[in-house]
Amino acid sequence: xxxxxxxxxxxxxxxxxxxxxxxxxxxxxxxxxxxxxxxxxxxxxxxxxxxxxxxxxxxxxxxxxxxxxxxxxxxxxxxxxxxxxxxxxxxxxxxxxxxxxxxxxxxxxxxxxxxxxxxxxxxxxxxxxxxxxxxxxxxxxxxxxxxxxxxxxxxxxxxxxxxxxxxxxxxxxxxxxxxxxxxxxxxxxxxxxxxxxxxxxxxxxxxxxxxxxxxxxxxxxxxxxxxxxxxxxxxxxxxxxxxxxxxxxxxxxxxxxxxxxxxxxxxxxxxxxxxxxxxxxxxxxxxxxxxxxxxxxxxxxxxxxxxxxxxxxxxxxxxxxxxxxxxxxxxxxxxxxxxxxxxxxxxxxx
Numbered sequence: 001x002x003x004x005x006x007x008x009x010x011x012x013x014x015x016x017x018x019x020x021x022x023x024x025x026x027x028x029x030x031x032x033x034x035x036x037x038x039x040x041x042x043x044x045x046x047x048x049x050x051x052x053x054x055x056x057x058x059x060x061x062x063x064x065x066x067x068x069x070x071x072x073x074x075x076x077x078x079x080x081x082x083x084x085x086x087x088x089x090x091x092x093x094x095x096x097x098x099x100x101x102x103x104x105x106x107x108x109x110x111x112x113x114x115x116x117x118x119x120x121x122x123x124x125x126x127x128x129x130x131x132x133x134x135x136x137x138x139x140x141x142x143x144x145x146x147x148x149x150x151x152x153x154x155x156x157x158x159x160x161x162x163x164x165x166x167x168x169x170x171x172x173x174x175x176x177x178x179x180x181x182x183x184x185x186x187x188x189x190x191x192x193x194x195x196x197x198x199x200x201x202x203x204x205x206x207x208x209x210x211x212x213x214x215x216x217x218x219x220x221x222x223x224x225x226x227x228x229x230x231x232x233x234x235x236x237x238x239x240x241x242x243x244x245x246x247x248x249x250x251x252x253x254x255x256x257x258x259x260x261x262x263x264x265x266x267x268x269x270x271x272x273x274x275x276x277x278x279x280x281x282x283x284x285x286x287x288x289x290x291x292x293x294x295x296x297x298x299x300x301x302x303x304x305x306x307x308x309x310x311x312x313x314x315x316x317x318x319x320x321x322x323x324x325x326x327x328x329x330x331x332x333x334x335x336x337x338x339x340x341x342x343x344x345x346x347x348x349x350x
Contacts, residue, residue: 106181150257162247175218183220201231210338
């Protein structure tokens with residue numbers, strides 16, 4: 001199988017799992033370029049690429065130089081959310097398949113515009129929402145598709161994460177609408193929300209509370225709770241926060257008529273009413289604390305492999321732009337429901 005030439009744009013912390021994944025996929029892909037606007041990072045990346053056996057990768061600050069390379073077939077964007085539309089417009093116009101980090105962009109309007117451009121290009125376009133590729137999540141989807149669990153009766157999603165003020169939100173642009181586009185929902189909990197929505201569906205946001213706690217000084221929200229009506233009409237509940245020290249793995253509890261499902265981080269436990277129990281072990285580290293990249297890159301590797309397969313066989317990746325857009329719309333609905341309540345304002349005085 002011919003290797004696919006790839007370029008990585010962006011060398012911040014979010015690039016680390018991508019680089020580790022590229023190292024594991026060298027039989028499928030050829031990482032030819034890394035692009036950064038911060039030339040001071042080049043030395044750091046040089047050490048990183050050496051350790052990952054990526055020593056032949058060229059470094060540049062000129063995206064046009066990369067797009068002119070006919071051997072580059074695909075570009076991965078690991079840049080801040082507010083750059084995705086502009087950069088992806090360039091990469092797609094240059095005929096490069098494009099994979100962007102979550103979220104699509106900082107607003108629903110810009111996200112929709114990006115997906116329209118990607119659809120019109122006819123190229124492969126995907127979004128990095130890798131929780132769908134954890135082995136436990138894959139197995140749970142298999143059980144749902146097989147109908148073994150019975151009809152869904154209720155679902156709960158909790159994302160009790162932690163981000164410190166000094167270690168995270170004091171960094172330029174963090175927690176702002178301009179750079180990130182949102183707070184805990186769009187920037188952190190989006191992975192879990194995307195998996196939850198793709199598994200059980202969300203028909204309606206019944207009510208929501210959206211606040212910024214006194215724990216943080218930031219523009220956007222750090223605590224959200226919502227009542228949901230799930231895809232089949234069952235009740236649902238969501239809670240997401242970056243104010244829950246020291247941070248715990250995200251969890252999903254699903255009540256079915258024939259079984260109860262618990263998905264905590266990367267570990268799945270299915271308890272059937274007939275006494276059978278199924279367990280799928282997974283990585284306990286999920287980046288739930290201040291060490292935001294403290295998790296295994298294996299799900300990234302599976303997502304990249306899926307994207308490479310989509311390019312090779314000419315179909316959409318599992319997490320297409322359209323799929324990611326559905327999750328962005330759900331987040332917008334939750335925020336809109338919360339904006340109707342007084343709790344949307346800063347909670348420091350409570």
